[in-house]
Amino acid sequence: MAKRRVLGAQHEGASGRPEKPEGSGTNLVPNGSGTVIPEVAVYPPSSIVTSASPMTLSCPICSEKMVTLAQLNQHLDDEHTTVDNGTGDRRGSSIGIEKDFKNWFKERVIDNFIGPQQQREQKKLKQLDVFESNFTFSDDGGDTPKRSDNDEGIHNGSPRRRHKKKVMSVPRSHWQKPSGNDFCHTEGCNKSLGLKNGLINCRKCGKLFCDYHTMYRMKLNEKLENDTVHGIWCRVCASCFVGRDCWNGVNEGFHNDLSYDFHRLRDKKVVPINLDRLALQKRLFRLLGFLELVDSGKQSLASYRRFERDLVPWEDDKERHDCKICHWKFSLFVRRHHCRVCGLSVCGDPERGCSMPVPLDLVTKILNIRLPEEEDRDKFGPFSERIGKIVSIRLCLDCKRMLFVRRFNYRDCKKLEDGDLMKEFDRFSELRSRIEKVNDVTDELRLIDYFSKIEQMAMALSGKVKGMEKAREEAGDFNVQEYRLYRSFQQRIVGYLQENLPKLRRIQKRKIAEEKRLMEGKPKKKLLKRDIRIKREKLMVLTEQKFMIENLHEEYKKQRKFDDLQALDDNMADLEKEIGELKLELGEDAF
Amino acid sequence: MSDFDLYRVAGNYLQTILAPAKDANKKVAQSGNSQRIRVLLLDNQTSSIISMITTQSELLRHEIYLIDKLENSDRDNLRNLPCICFLKPSDITVSNLCNEIGSPRYKNYEIYFNNVVSKPRLERLAESDDLEIVTKVAEVFQDYYTVNKALYTSVNIANPLGITTVDTWDPESFDTALDSVVSLLLSFKLKPVIRYESNSKMATKLASSVGFEINNNSDKLFDEATKKDIAPLLLILDRKNDPITPLLFPWTYQSMIHEVFGIKNNTVDLSALPNVSEELKTVVLNETQDQFYHDSMYLNFGELSESLKRFIDKYREKTKTNSSLNSIKDMKFFLENYPEFKKTSLNVSKHMLLSSEIDKKINEWRMWEVSEFEQTMVSNSDHSHHQRELEQLEALLFDRKNNDQGEPLSPLSRETKLKLLSLYALKYEKYTGNETSRLLRMLKKDHFPDQYIQFIAVLLKYAGSSKRLPNDDDSIFDRVANSSGTLINGLTFGSHGDSSNVYMQHIPRLQNILMKVAKCKLNSSHYPYVKGGKQIEQEITGTGDRVSPQEIVIFIVGGVTYEEARLVAELNKTNSGLRCLIGGTHIPSTNGFVENLVDSGSTWGAAGLR
Structure with missing residues (x-):
């Protein structure tokens, strides 16, 4: 009942008026400033009262005139607290239209009542009454008379009706009807609904809840x-509130993939470069091709020198006076050279390395590394000693990088890929994937084998890691990265084993049990007919006993000998266990 | 559930980053085999971010066998291994990265930036990648430290209080703070309305910059934010409006650990303690990895010891059943569960060590006595107790107290005295009978260090009553709510501790602000909105609905305290109608706060101090 008063305070808050009815401080609590509870409907008059004429305050239920808000509160407490669920329901239903009501309130009440228009206000209020009495719930057809008698609901319903066309409204046809004996649907709440705890329909799911568990608000449309x-x-319940789409998925972690943008940007630059590279490469191939001819004696070395200059026109000496890479001026000490594949002038300073003669052997070796995206082609060379050792091809740094780096990296990658670590890792992955694939129960026994293999790997690895640590202490010969990789790998395997330990132990246990059963099972299969007969008899006796005990049980229960009952129960459990065992043993032969 | 959970976000980000790359060249290999050994490359910033959200064993499980820093130039070539980069898109890191992919050390690179990458930087990167070894570039948004489930801070902020003049950002710290707020909002896909404390230039600048980022982000990232019923609220506060909270000794577990040992990136360094076993030299505090910590981090000291007792009893029970290894079966069981046992026992000893050490320090610092005085002093704004409080203060400041036997008690530390005096100076700043300067003169005679003598002036310059927001209806010294649990607009506000507990009387001012937010009564001249963006305008004028925000992100310039984080955590726990995140430039302990001010004060210049 306190809540009714609260509304006064509530409303005051909303309309920005400073006065508060006494005792409203704590009562304010259950209402959100927005969660206007139905009685608010009453407040048009009350707010008018405070602002304009104190005479127009009247009780929403019985229309009795009140002088002050406090008096009205008192009146509500005294006179209208006994109203049963019916009121509560109205209260609930009216909230659904609070929005409409607010709009209505704005137009009808605020607009009209501000200013010296008291006469008109009175009129409007009377009009209100007319709406009330006209109003019936369309979806409440077979309702109790008590409910339809209730002024309050009507009071609140009317504005909604009036504004149906103007303002979207949230349907209420799905609302659960109160049965008079309802409980809050919130799990673990179980408050009985009524005046004390409130009786509110969640606007979304329609179920009934108490005041406290509908302290949530969300935006709904007609659907x-x-x-x-x-x-x-x-106003909605917690689960509808939390179940909103916009409320969930918040912890997913938003990320933004830029790969597309990045690759587009890169292609813009890299595509021309790649074309350049292909051109350079082609020249180099042709150089090598010519050298092959030289090697086989079809061409002379001198013609190769001519060929070099024909392949790519060398940059004119007049056009450039400094190295294209380091920009040192060419002089007596800084000699001018030309890159054989791009033809530009570079210096040959060995320290700066702007260009250098690359031995033919090396060039062929690198070019013979086939990149995965390349088509298969014939390998160059091998060149004979005569040419292979003498001839070298001068390349500038840029061309070298363009032509060689990819192949180098690829070669390194291949080499490392075949390293011990990778092999071990592949084995580990292989075993792991096999373990994962084992789903079948019968296969599980094989897991033991797999796990023991992994265990062996772990041992071997830890040995290796220790060895490396020792080597570091002794010789300082130490590859940190390799060591760290191995150590991580070992930790990983140990971690994996620990994770799977319970599983493994379980299987081991089962295996032992299974072996046991196998041992016992074999003679069991050959259960002699005599054995079967004996066991059947035993079973029958036991069943008989069980029956008797059951009877006794009932009897004792009637006689209320509860102490003895306990003993019987124990007995019974034993019997049942034994029967079960026997049945299992006999299997299909039981009867 | 659907609460904000920084750890959940972090976990999902890790999943994104560590998910096995789909190699287009190879057929998607059989499960297990598609995974390769991989390298994780971090930078100085992201390595600490990562360390707070994951463990090495988890990374190992994702086949990350090598973790290195981009800044480390001694790295070997491992051209067979793919590399995952998690980097901050700062200028220097992007340059380093460009060099790296120009002469690559690894097979290929998947690059994840932890914040928004500017277009020019992306272009620079693309131009360096002529070898075409970058397979993926993506932004994840985690340019902040994940401290608790709902507590974040900026990453290694340099000068949280401004450097040259009071209430002014230095550019570097400002960028750090801005980055953290922007990435936090993006990681939760929030497009908030922003409100800030109008009396703070730092908060104002930060707020308007965040607003600018939201509206002018070139990638329209904020347009992808989830549409909400009501826009989330980003509340940017300034520490100076509540200088009390970081000066008071806190009494809850997490705060006390920070107070006594200092929590740095969720680890505590215990190596200074005598007789600490190797495993406990540095301990990690992570509520997702440590159940006991999760359950107890917000408990006060009394509750903590009970909780610890239960924890130990449980552990004893467990070990007892296994210590009597009667049969082989028992032994086997024990061995099988050994790793688990070891973990638990380590955890037990960790918390034992922490809490016993806290207990020791509390007694050593005479905190029971000091804190009671502190709390009563700050829990009312009434000046009528001045004489009594002054007497008590003097007794503490000049070690005049004796114990029951009439022997003088061990003297208080200078820091403690300074904090006591600060509280007095703040409270009675405008009181005519204020004797701060006399006390300072006396302390000076006691050989109090100069910087501490100056501190009071610095503090008042930073957070004196004229610097703080005028209080609408209550001062920071008043108790916020003395009823247990207040219900506003469907939201339950905890009493924040037991009101009968003399050590927990003070409630941070934050509670007051949040209550006003819930009531939709936060004064909009003191807490203006950042203008800009049609949608935001609409939210402000609204449709007349007085609906309080359902999501709030708080950022406190000048540092957030664990006590405030606790307040927010409890708010989240009791309300499913509101979810809240809190963060700040950093997390100062009481001494940390004093040091911050001493440091900054020395550069603010003496001119303003007189």
Whole structure:
């Protein structure tokens, strides 16, 4: 009942008026400033009272005139607290239209009542009454008379009706009807609903809840969907509130993939470069091809020198006076050279390394590394000693990088890929994937084998890691990265084993049990007919006993000998266990 | 559930980063075999971010066998291994990365930036990648430290209080703070309305910059934010409006650990303690990895010892059943569960060590006595107790107290005295009978260090009553709510501790602000909105609905305290109608706060101090 008063305070808060009825401080609590509870409907008059004429305050239920808000509160407490669920329901239903009501309130009450228009106000209020009495719930057809008698609901319902066309409204046809004996649907709440705890329909799911568990608001549209743009604020239950789309998935962690942009940007630059590289490469291939001819004696070395200059026109000496890479001026000490594949002038300073003669052997070796995206082609060379050792091809740094780096990297990658670590890792992955694949129960026994293999790997690895540590202490010969890789790998395997330990132990246990059963099972299969007969008899006796005990049990229960009952129960459990065992043993032969 | 959970976000980000790359060249290999040994490359910033959200064993499980820093130039070539980069898109890191992919050490690179990458930087990177070894570039948004489930801070901020003049950012710290707020908002896909404390230039600048980022982000990242029923609220506060909270000794577990040992990136260094076993030299505090910590981090000291007792009893029970290894079966069981046992026992000893050490320090610092005085002093704004409080203060400041036997008690530390005096100076700043300067003169005679003598002036310059927001209806010294649990607009506000507990009387001012937010009554001249963006304008004028925000992100310039984080955590726990995140430039302990001010004060210049 306190809540009714609260409304006074509530409303005051909303309309920005400073006065508060006495005792409203704590009562304010259950209402959100927005969660206007139905009695608010009453407040048009009350607010008018405070602002304009104190005479127009009247009770919403019995229309009795009141002088002050406090008096009205008192009146509500005294006179109208005994109203049963019916009122509560009205209260609930009226909230659904609070938005409409607010609009209505704005137009009808605020607009009209501000200024010296008291006469008109009175009139409007009377009009209100007319609406009330006209109003009936369309979806409440077979309701109790008590409910339809209730002024309050009507009071609140009317504005909604009036504004149906103007303002979207949230349907109420799905609302659960109160049975008079309802409980809050919140799990673990179980408060009985009524005046004390409130009786509110969640606007979305329609179920009934107590006041406290409908302290949530979300925006709904006509289809009862959460509509963040056009929806109107509605009072809902916690699970509908939390179940909103816009509320969930917040912890997913938003990320933004830029790969597409990045690759587009890169292609812009890299595509021309790649074309250049192909051109350079082609020249180099042709150089090598000519050298092959030289090697086989079809061409002379001198013609190769001519060929070099024909392949790519060398940059004119007049055009450039400094190295294209380091920009040192060419002089007596800084000699001019030409890169054989791009033809530009570079210096040959060995320290700066702007260009250098690359031995033919090396060039062929590198070019013979086939990149995965390349088509298969014939390998160059091998060249004979005569040419291979003498001839070298001068390349500038840029061309060298363009032509060789990819192949180098690829070669390194291949080499490392075949390293011990990778092999071990592949084995580990292989075993792991096999373990994962084992789903079948019968296969599980094989896991033991797999796990023991992994265990062996772990041992071997830890040995290796220790060896490396020792080597570091002794000789300082130490590859940190390799060591760290091995150590991580070992830790990984140990971690994996620890994770799977319970599983492994379980299987081991089962295996032992299974072996045992196998041992026992074999003679069991050959259960002699005599054995079967004996066991059947035993079973029958036991069943008989069980029956008797059951009877006794009933009897004792009637006689209320509960102490003895306990003993019987124990007995019974034993019997049942034994029967079960026997049945299992006999299997299909039981009867 | 659907609460904000920084750890959940971090976990999902890790999944994104560490998910096995889909190699287009190879057929998607059989499960297990598609995974390769991989390298994780971090930078100085991201390595500490990563360290707070994951463990090495988890990375190992994702086949990350090598973790290195981009800044480390001694790295060997491992051209067979793919590399995952998690980097901050700062200028220097991007340059380093460009060099790296120009002469690559690894097979290929998947690059994840932890914040928004500017277009020019992306272009620079693309131009360096002529070898075409970058397979993926993506932004994840985690340019902040994940401290608790709902507590974040900026990453290694240099000068949280401004450097040259009071209330002014230095550019570097400002960028750090801005980055953290922007990435936090993006990681939760929030496009908030922003409110800030109008009396703070730092908060104002930060707020308007965040607003600018939101509206002018070139990638329109904020347009992908989830549409909400009501826009989330980003509340940017300034520490100076509540200088009390970081000066008071806190009494809850996490705060006390920070107070006594200092929590740095969720680890505590215990190596200074005598007789600490190797395993406990540095301990990690992570609520997702440590159940006991999760359950107890917000408990006060009394509750903590009970909780610890239960924890130990449980552990004893467990070990007892296994210590009597009667049969081989028992032994086997024990061995099987050995790693688990070891973990638990380590955890037990960790918390034992922490809490016993806290207990020791509390007694050593005479905190029971000091804190009671502190709390009563700050829990009312009434000046009528001045004489009594002054007497008590003097007794503490000049070690005049004796114990029951009439022997003088061990003297208080200078820091403690300074904090006591600070509270007095703040409270009675405008009181005519204020004797701060006399006390300072006396302390000076006691050989109090100069910087401490100056501190009071610095503090008042930073957070004196004229610097703070005028209080609408209550001062920071008043108790916020003395009823247990207040319900506003469907939201339950905890009483924040037991009101009968003399050590927990003070409630941070934050509670007051949040209560006003819930009531939709936060004064909009003191807490203005950042203008800009149609949608935001609409939110402000609204449709007349007085609906309080359902999501709040708080950022406190000048540092957030664990006590405030606790307040928010409890708010989240009791309300499913509101979810809240709190963060700040950093997390100062009481001494940390004093040091911050001493440091900054020395550069603010003496001119303003007189």
